[in-house]
Amino acid sequence: MPTDQIFIGAMVAVLCSIGFLKGRWLLQNTRKGKWLAEKCGEQASLWIIRGLFGVGALFGVLLACNVIRPVQW
Numbered sequence: 001m002p003t004d005q006i007f008i009g010a011m012v013a014v015l016c017s018i019g020f021l022k023g024r025w026l027l028q029n030t031r032k033g034k035w036l037a038e039k040c041g042e043q044a045s046l047w048i049i050r051g052l053f054g055v056g057a058l059f060g061v062l063l064a065c066n067v068i069r070p071v072q073w
Helices: 003-021 023-029 031-040 042-064
Strands: none
Touching: 003 023, 003 042, 023 031, 023 042, 031 042
16 A cells, blocks of 8 residues: 555545534634635534535545545556
C-alpha cells in the first residue's frame, strides 16, 4: 500500500474531523457560513456542515485503509 495514500487519507480525515468539531465557528465567522445559516437556518446549516465534514472524514479513513483506491496511471 502506498505511503502517500495513507498520509493523504489520514490528513483528510484529521482536517475533516477538526472541521466537524468547529462547525459552529465556521458558521459564525466565515462569509459562506453566514450565508448558509441565513438560507437554511442555524440548526439545519450546522447539520449540513457536520454532514459534509463527516463524509469527508469517512472518505479519508477509507482512503488510508486502502478501501478506496485512487486511479493509478
